[in-house]
Amino acid sequence: MLQLSAEHPEALISGRPLYDDSVPKSRFAGRYVTHVWVWVETLSLSLKDSMCGLRIYPLAPSLDCALKCGRGMDFDTECMVRLYWAGHRAYFVPVKVTYPTDGVSNFRVFKDNVKISLMHTRLVTEGLVRLVTWPVRRLLKLCTAEGKPAAVQGADGAESAGHWAETSERHGLYGMKFMLLIYRISGRRAFSLLLYPVIAVFYVTAKEARVRSREFLEAVKAERARRGMAAEPLSVYRHFYNFGQTLLDKVAAWQGSLRLEHEVQFAAGAEAVLNADPGMGKVLFTSHLGDIELCRALITLNGGREVTALVFHENAARFKAVMEEFAPQSKVNLIALKELSPALLVTLQERIAKGQFVAIAADRLAVPSKSSATERYVTLPFMGKEAPFAMGPAILASLLQCPVITLFALREGKVVRLYAHEIAKRIRLERRDRGSAVSEALRPFVNLLEEYALTHPYDWFNFYAFWSLPKAPAGRTHGPHRRGPVK
Numbered sequence: 451m452l453q454l455s456a457e458h459p460e461a462l463i464s465g466r467p468l469y470d471d472s473v474p475k476s477r478f479a480g481r482y483v484t485h486v487w488v489w490v491e492t493l494s495l496s497l498k499d500s501m502c503g504l505r506i507y508p509l510a511p512s513l514d515c516a517l518k519c520g521r522g523m524d525f526d527t528e529c530m531v532r533l534y535w536a537g538h539r540a541y542f543v544p545v546k547v548t549y550p551t552d553g554v555s556n557f558r559v560f561k562d563n564v565k566i567s568l569m570h571t572r573l574v575t576e577g578l579v580r581l582v583t584w585p586v587r588r589l590l591k592l593c594t595a596e597g598k599p600a601a602v603q604g605a606d607g608a609e610s611a612g613h614w615a616e617t618s619e620r621h622g623l624y625g626m627k628f629m630l631l632i633y634r635i636s637g638r639r640a641f642s643l644l645l646y647p648v649i650a651v652f653y654v655t656a657k658e659a660r661v662r663s664r665e666f667l668e669a670v671k672a673e674r675a676r677r678g679m680a681a682e683p684l685s686v687y688r689h690f691y692n693f694g695q696t697l698l699d700k701v702a703a704w705q706g707s708l709r710l711e712h713e714v715q716f717a718a719g720a721e722a723v724l725n726a727d728p729g730m731g732k733v734l735f736t737s738h739l740g741d742i743e744l745c746r747a748l749i750t751l752n753g754g755r756e757v758t759a760l761v762f763h764e765n766a767a768r769f770k771a772v773m774e775e776f777a778p779q780s781k782v783n784l785i786a787l788k789e790l791s792p793a794l795l796v797t798l799q800e801r802i803a804k805g806q807f808v809a810i811a812a813d814r815l816a817v818p819s820k821s822s823a824t825e826r827y828v829t830l831p832f833m834g835k836e837a838p839f840a841m842g843p844a845i846l847a848s849l850l851q852c853p854v855i856t857l858f859a860l861r862e863g864k865v866v867r868l869y870a871h872e873i874a875k876r877i878r879l880e881r882r883d884r885g886s887a888v889s890e891a892l893r894p895f896v897n898l899l900e901e902y903a904l905t906h907p908y909d910w911f912n913f914y915a916f917w918s919l920p921k922a923p924a925g926r927t928h929g930p931h932r933r934g935p936v937k
Contacts, residue, residue: 460539461539461541464498464504464530467545467547468545470546481501498540501526524569638698645695649691659690672833689907689910696911699744699866728755729805734808734810738811738910739911756801760787760811761785790849795850802850802852808850812844813899815840826840829919832899835917844887854873854876855870856898874891
């Protein structure tokens with residue numbers, strides 16, 4: 451058990467009892483009933499025994515879970531379930547168990563059975579809420595995670611995985627699949643109706659997301675007032691509901707259900723920007739304003755041009771798996787970005803030479819690390835306050851030496867409108883003052899991001915402290931960052 455714990459420090463290591471003939475029949479039956487309830491609560495058969503007290507707990511996660519658990523015979527089971535919900539895997543080691551004939555049990559038949567029953571009632575109820583709200587929570591994680599690398603295609607074409615792979619929460623896929631099954635059987639109207647109670651529960655339980663949504667909407671109100679724009683009430687619930695609709699839009703786009711000139715329309719000049727120089731690849735600065743995935747899908751399926759997306763987060767692999775099931779014709783081409791290595795640069799240059807798009811989120815900082823410089827940033831004015839923007843996208847574009855564009859897919863009533871703009875023909879950065887050069891290179895993108903966020907605030911899907919400066923990774927201070935010239 452100690453060896454397993456050393457190999458998997460974030461996992462729960464538990465004994466799995468192997469009983470001999472001395473086990474009381476009532477005790478064995480009681481444990482079996484408990485296992486059945488645990489399987490219901492976790493939607494997984496991977497938890498082999500939830501009551502064995504011979505365990506090695508991962509310290510910090512267990513302390514966090516323990517605050518929500520009971521303090522008696524119900525503790526071991528509840529703590530295991532909550533660790534599993536938090537994404538921590540459990541490993542089981544066979545343990546021989548013998549009941550001595552003169553043994554004394556500490557189990558209080560009435561009191562402990564009541565506590566265990568109340569625990570299962572609480573966990574089943576909470577589990578149902580988690581299942582129903584899972585699609586929105588997964589989408590929220592996409593928009594809040596600072597970005598653990600995904601188990602997706604590496605620069606050499608091989609599959610790469612980070613430490614997150616041990617915390618995959620595979621049971622969570624059932625929530626997304628259930629919602630998409632509703633869409634497949636009954637269509638968008640049934641999906642949208644079901645989304646109302648889902649978002650209502652999410653609104654009540656997601657305190658942090660509420661705070662961040664309200665913070666952004668208040669910033670929009672203040673900036674609109676400064677510019678003399680018309681005032682209108684903004685709703686956090688509607689913000690969340692719009693966010694939940696993107697789950698369906700992603701799948702519908704890859705399935706071809708969202709068609710150009712029907713459910714999706716180009717804004718004036720957008721199509722010309724996308725189709726300019728068809729033999730030349732482009733760097734696409736994307737953002738979490740509107741649906742990034744819908745942008746990639748429409749370029750790939752309707753324009754026939756492949757899009758390689760550089761991603762920072764763990765959810766990309768899970769999303770890729772769902773796309774392969776519900777939209778097998780999709781070409782979700784992802785590369786996990788840890789740093790701008792020479793091998794990755796060569797791969798991207800080859801794809802640009804073939805006329806492909808290389809997409810990178812320019813409104814999100816990269817994964818903090820001790821060795822990579824990709825998390826360096828500049829600060830630029832956004833909604834009246836200074837906000838950090840990663841230097842990586844501008845540096846990447848300068849190395850690839852190709853046109854840079856940006857694309858926003860924004861919902862306007864029943865139609866998704868595509869807005870495309872050219873950021874630069876080429877980005878060239880001077881070494882002597884790279885910070886200021888990066889600020890100037892990013893400024894057109896940030897200005898457009900602000901303009902569209904003011905007119906489409908419900909399409910903003912960065913539910914985290916957007917204006918807060920990032921913390922440097924442990925063992926290292928940040929590389930130099932620059933404040934851009936005053937707007």
